[in-house]
Amino acid sequence: MTGFLRRVLSPYRGLLILVILLQLGQSFLTMYLPTINSRVIDYGVANADAAYIMHQGILMLGIALIQFLLSTLAGIFGAKVALMTGRDLREQVYEKLIHFSRRMIGSMGAPTLITRATNDVQQVIQFITFLFTAIIAAPMMFIGGLVLALSQSVKLSVVLLVTIPLLLGVSVVFLKLILPYYREQQTKIDEMNTVLRDQISGIRVVKAFTKEQGEKERFERINGDLSRINTSIGKITGLMQPIFTLTMSFANISLIWLGGRMAGNGQVQIGQVIGFVTYISFILTATLMASMIFIMLPRAEVSVTRIEEILNSESEIQDREDAFLPEQFRGEICFEHVTYSYAPDNEQVEPVLKDISFCAQPGKTTAIIGSTGCGKTTLLDMIPRLADVTEGTVFVDGMDVRKLLRHELDQAIGMVPQKAFLFSGTLEDNLRDGKPDATQEELWEALSIAQAKEFVEKNERGLKMKISEGGINFSGGQRQRLAIARAIVRRPSIYLFDDSFSALDYRTDQELRRALKPVTQNAAVIIVAQRISTIKDADQILVMNQGRIEAVGTHEELMQSSRTYQEIVASQPTDKEVAS
Structure with missing residues (x-):
């Protein structure tokens, strides 16, 4: 995981350093505010010194504004790095997929490849975004809060000996409980995508064989499995927050009780107790943030493993080092x-x-x-x-x-596959796949040879007519003729x-082959x-x-x-x- 993050984030090293500096600045200012607050209570409120309170209040306001600005900039730049990393990952996955052989795509399956390029990348982006927030803030708040808390009162710090191990122990338990569900969740998402793809692509077969009920039950079974997994994850994560909140409340109540007694005995001042409570909340929040990283980490690791499986795969078909271009x-x-x-x-x-x-x-x-x-x-x-x-x-x-x-x-090569496939967009876009710089005359000539000109001309939009995904808004014979036209536009050797003529009637088949002879x-x-x-x-x-x-x-x-x-x-x- 560390090596993966280092590799994908290295292009944005400059922005990362900026985010780290901004996080350091805002974390330092966040921890400094309770110190000023303590002084206001102990020296301003206790002595009824309005001038001191005003002076310190203005200082606190200025620090809060700077802290807000630094935090906002850190969030913006951190999100920018995470989103650009996600963009790069999707491009890298796509670059690999586009060069996969037919056998490799078939062995993994199109639905799981789509899930890895979308959902898995999104999981990594979410983890990186949270990591930027927590990776600096958590250590700073923990170490700084601990040092400042001890500077206020060593005796009060005994509360930490109970609450921190408790939080860490709870996090480890939740981690072990939730990890298997995250792995199973990604598998079920793949299965659901496979079922949906089959049912949507084969809707005519489903209806022709009256398989609606059977396919519905198949979908409900997968959907039910995924729902049960998500419910289990929800129960675990839903239980986490109350337990963490209860632990932190226990710490605060213990501190107030113990601090109140010590203040009553004159061992500490009221401002010190309030400052100590704030510092303890920093320490516990830092522990909670660290725990959340470890909770999110397993899901991100599962996604990274699935992404790396694609990125580390080498296509069986590569250009050799001695590959050349004939005249x-x-x-x-x-x-x-x-x-x-x-x-x-x-x-x-x-x-x-x-x-x-x-x-x-x-x-x-x-x-x-x-x-x-x-x-x-x-x-x-x-x-x-x-x-x-x-x-x-x-x-x-x-x-x-x-x-x-x-x-x-x-x-x-101009190839017309067994299953004529058209891409969503316009007819002109599809024809230009054969030759991007083809003229309008070349496009219409190709349509004429492929016996497709007549039905294209009847459409008011002509070459700009819309094509649905896979060309499903055309008949089988029309799709074949348009696919043939796309190959003809290229004028290959x-x-x-x-x-490619199987869906054509005998007359159209004969006329198309006759028109092809001069071209070929x-x-x-x-x-x-x-x-x-x-x-x-x-x-x-x-x-x-x-x-x-x-x-x-x-x-x-x-x-x-x-x-x-x-x-x-x-x-x-x-x-x-x-x-x-």
């Missing part, structure tokens, strides 16, 4: 004996891809077809390095993709279409599809089965040589049947 990409793709496994160290897990070898040439279309789960999407992921091969090599223009700068490789005449095109009509005109078709390439050829050749391809064709309607 240009032509778009030739070759797989040489490529094997890929999600668990390469586990021999019991069968590889998804097995000894894959083929080449896709610029100006040619390569299609991939096969049964569900045979590795088609995984094969495409190897090209932009969404995953790296376990064995073998993927070449682009004769260069190992692992030796190319990832950012530049990405710029050469390599086009990767992962079952100098680029390599790889299409993954289940529909024969989408791939029958491809220059080569790869038939995949159980992670292997079973056959390669044109439509006509495969109709003669591949039984698997023949079965796929026979299971689908012919063009004449579709036309009828």
Whole structure:
């Protein structure tokens, strides 16, 4: 924890020193006020000296104003450091997440990653904010209060021998009670986020299968668990304050009783007793602040552990030290004996891809077809390095993709994923993801090629039309066409279409592919599809089965040589049947 705080706070060392100095100043002035108050009672009130009282009162007012100013500035600058630290942490977590591989994100889960980037960072900010208040004030108030209290009366200090150990003991008990609940709380928050994400994202499935009641019970179960944990935490923290208050009240009552008797015997003055009570309250408040730090610490440590798990993770896919940028990409793709496994160290897990070898040439279309789960999407992921091969090599223009700068490789690829995803914002923003400096003409041309221009023009806002998260305000076919347009805007050397025509009707599919030909005449095109009509005109078709390439050829050749391809064709309607 200490190393983590030192690392994240080091960029703001100057502000930290300023906060410390301000806290020192205001703590010193806070402790000096009771001394003046004691003098006013003993020498001003006791002697009926109005001039002395006025003089000391003005001094106290001035000190209080300065103390207020120092305290306010310390709070402002301390909060500024805490908030900037939180901003930096969120940026660091995001920077790590954006480079995680698909497998790493899948292993942790999107909901828990979101919780760590938001809720856990917020817990750290809250702890740092309180720490700035207590880290200087508590030691100053404790040591200064103790010294000044002893200077007033050593005998009265016997009360501290009981109250301070009592407060510390209570804090340790509460710490042991509350720590397990804080750890379980973060886990339950992750589970709740997972449930909510599933239910909101899959609301159509929930309704289609009338699962509302089942999903409601699932949510209520998690919500009930979280509520019970929060209630337990609330009970513990709720019990803390009364116990601390009772202890401090016991100390004050004991001091007043003992001090009154000593004052009556002439051993101390009334002002000294009042000053002593104030100093004791400083000592007990400092002990309470220290206790609160130790109570908040476990929750912050849990959050820090979860954040560091992300920050200390290294993406499986990194640019090598010898990575370079080619002068240009032509778009030739070759797989040489490529094997890929999600668990390469586990021999019991069968590889998804097995000894894959083929080449896709610029100006040619390569299609991939096969049964569900045979590795088609995984094969495409190897090209932009969404995953790296376990064995073998993927070449682009004769260069190992692992030796190319990832950012530049990405710029050469226009990929349309299996699930067309649009970001919330405007349509123009989404299209410019493909090419930030694209002109309006280029955007409209891409929409026209993707057969999306017509329905965009019908919307009064055109390119400025709003897109909801994930593009849920569009149909499946519209989302696919807009995702295809986004790839076309880039005019890449390599086009990767992962079952990107599945939601289109046969006519739109045909017109879109016809419009694509002039645009892709100098680029390599790889299409993954289940529909024969989408791939029958491809220059080569790869038939995949159980992670292997079973056959390669044109439509006509495969109709003669591949039984698997023949079965796929026979299971689908012919063009004449579709036309009828």
